Amino acid sequence: MIATLDDIVALYTRHGHRSYGEGVSQLEHAVQCAILAEAEGAPSSLIVAALLHDVGHLIEDDESAADARHEMVGAAILARVFGAAVVRPCALHVQAKRYLCATEPGYAATLSAASQRSLVLQGGAFDSAASVAFAQRPYAAAAIALRRFDDSGKRLDAGVGPRFADYLPMLARVAAR
Numbered sequence: 001m002i003a004t005l006d007d008i009v010a011l012y013t014r015h016g017h018r019s020y021g022e023g024v025s026q027l028e029h030a031v032q033c034a035i036l037a038e039a040e041g042a043p044s045s046l047i048v049a050a051l052l053h054d055v056g057h058l059i060e061d062d063e064s065a066a067d068a069r070h071e072m073v074g075a076a077i078l079a080r081v082f083g084a085a086v087v088r089p090c091a092l093h094v095q096a097k098r099y100l101c102a103t104e105p106g107y108a109a110t111l112s113a114a115s116q117r118s119l120v121l122q123g124g125a126f127d128s129a130a131s132v133a134f135a136q137r138p139y140a141a142a143a144i145a146l147r148r149f150d151d152s153g154k155r156l157d158a159g160v161g162p163r164f165a166d167y168l169p170m171l172a173r174v175a176a177r
Contacts, residue, residue: 002077005175008055012164015058021114022154026057031164032153037145045085046142048174050149051167052078053090071095081175084139092134092143093150094122099134100147101125112154 002008016027024032034051042050056074075091097115101108102125111119119125126134134140 002059003080005081005171008052008077008081009168009171011055011058016164018058020054020057020154022112023156024154024158026054027164028158029153030054031162031167032155032158033146033149034167035158035161036149036152040145040149042145043085044170044174045083046089046145048082048167048171049086049089049142049146050153051164051171052086053093053146053150055090083177085142086174088139089142089146092137092139093146095126095134096140096143096147097150098123098126099131099140100144102127102131111151115151 002011012027012030016025016030018026020026020029022029030051030053033053034047037047037050052074054070054074055077056070056072059073059077071091071094075087078090079087097111097119101111101119108116108119108125
């Protein structure tokens with residue numbers, strides 16, 4: 001059972017090498033998203049959410065498994081360690097994609113091929129009622145910001161920068177709150 005911050009970090013150590021389906025590994029994607037959040041001046045809780053938002057993928061048995069509600073699986077794991085400011089944006093990042101597809105002209109066309117495939121599995125773009133309901137949810141704005149980091153954190157040419165381990169002190173500080 002995953003119950004501590006050390007357990008979460010161990011998941012990334014053991015399974016972070018797995019393909020993200022975008023040409024980068026799960027670990028590379030996580031770090032790229034955190035770097036983007038930092039560059040935007042996001043609060044620590046959103047940087048941590050950006051780093052850990054796909055943790056649900058790391059417990060899937062099959063690396064190529066169809067999307068198995070990884071956002072909810074991940075949120076349940078994260079809720080054992082972190083508060084709502086980390087957990088809720090992670091839980092809502094798939095819904096944020098569906099919202100942006102419904103409300104932002106041209107957004108769907110900017111999604112990677114893998115994100116377009118998973119969008120179909122996730123239910124497609126929201127209808128207008130679902131879009132309104134999503135926008136009114138607590139943490140919707142943070143989930144949208146996280147979604148944008150997620151969309152951009154798939155670069156093959158990201159270069160050298162912080163490593164996952166560099167975020168461990170921040171993870172511990174945010175978990176302790």
